[in-house]
Amino acid sequence: MKFDVLTLFPEMFKPLEESIIGRATKNKKIEINLVNIRDYSKDKHKKVDDTIYGGGAGMLIKPDVVYDAYKSVASEKAKVIYLSPKGKTLCQDKVESLAKEEHLILLCGHYEGIDQRVIDKIVDEEISIGDYVLTGGEIPAMVLIDSVSRYAQGVLNNESIKDESFSNGLLEYPQYTKPELFENMKVPEVLLSGHHKNIERFRRNKSLELTYRNRPELLEKVELTKEDKEYLENLKKEDNDGYIKIN
Ligand SMILES: C[S@@+](CC[C@H](N)C(=O)[O-])C[C@H]1O[C@@H](n2cnc3c(N)ncnc32)[C@H](O)[C@@H]1O
Numbered sequence: 001m002k003f004d005v006l007t008l009f010p011e012m013f014k015p016l017e018e019s020i021i022g023r024a025t026k027n028k029k030i031e032i033n034l035v036n037i038r039d040y041s042k043d044k045h046k047k048v049d050d051t052i053y054g055g056g057a058g059m060l061i062k063p064d065v066v067y068d069a070y071k072s073v074a075s076e077k078a079k080v081i082y083l084s085p086k087g088k089t090l091c092q093d094k095v096e097s098l099a100k101e102e103h104l105i106l107l108c109g110h111y112e113g114i115d116q117r118v119i120d121k122i123v124d125e126e127i128s129i130g131d132y133v134l135t136g137g138e139i140p141a142m143v144l145i146d147s148v149s150r151y152a153q154g155v156l157n158n159e160s161i162k163d164e165s166f167s168n169g170l171l172e173y174p175q176y177t178k179p180e181l182f183e184n185m186k187v188p189e190v191l192l193s194g195h196h197k198n199i200e201r202f203r204r205n206k207s208l209e210l211t212y213r214n215r216p217e218l219l220e221k222v223e224l225t226k227e228d229k230e231y232l233e234n235l236k237k238e239d240n241d242g243y244i245k246i247n
Pocket residue numbers: 082083084085086107108109110111112113114127128129130131132133134135136137138140
């Protein structure tokens with residue numbers, strides 16, 4: 001899988017040289033090519049931005065430099081994504097579907113953003129990483145590359161991905177490693193029992209509880225078993241018994 005990143009700040013992508021993504025690049029499971037948009041400026045001072053028509057604070061990246069940078073990597077198969085707070089929010093389903101693409105071109109804005117005409121001309125999809133505004137699209141592009149690459153062929157083994165948060169619609173259960181006793185806190189007994197069915201139920205219940213407490217809206221989309229429903233009903237009952245309801 002190939003990522004071409006159009007950016008004014010290629011040096012910001014150093015973190016992707018580390019750890020799992022760095023290894024995946026070295027092993028040629030993924031390829032990350034950084035394209036400096038500034039290299040395509042025809043201006044003698046390498047200017048890439050200008051003031052905004054109609055007024056307004058800040059500067060906008062010019063369409064022609066972005067277009068020329070794009071043309072240097074364009075391909076028939078490529079899907080072009082503009083990282084933007086105006087896009088649809090990135091979620092696990094989107095990550096997994098993007099991992100099936102062969103070639104992604106990621107466009108990073110900066111300053112006030114990018115002239116709309118080049119966005120209309122080349123971009124297939126706008127993706128946001130959350131409802132807040134960052135100074136540039138570089139960190140969002142790294143978030144996208146990191147999350148998508150984990151699902152690219154040969155980057156992780158399938159077992160590591162299987163039970164993770166969101167993969168079955170729920171948040172992942174808490175996990176523990178050695179030592180068995182830490183600061184007077186013991187690893188839950190059931191995890192030491194070797195009883196696979198009980199361990200599975202314990203983990204499922206913890207996932208349900210965490211999702212119910214932190215992201216209850218996710219539960220609406222999950223297929224729940226009779227046991228799941230009973231467990232959640234009991235949780236809700238305990239909560240209601242424990243709190244004094246106002247209004
Ligand atoms: C300061 S922002 C521009 C914000 C724009 N003027 C607006 O109000 O929507 C500069 C660049 O950062 C990137 N960016 C900022 N927040 C983002 C987010 N939540 N998700 C993805 N990209 C973001 C985009 O590439 C954007 O062009």
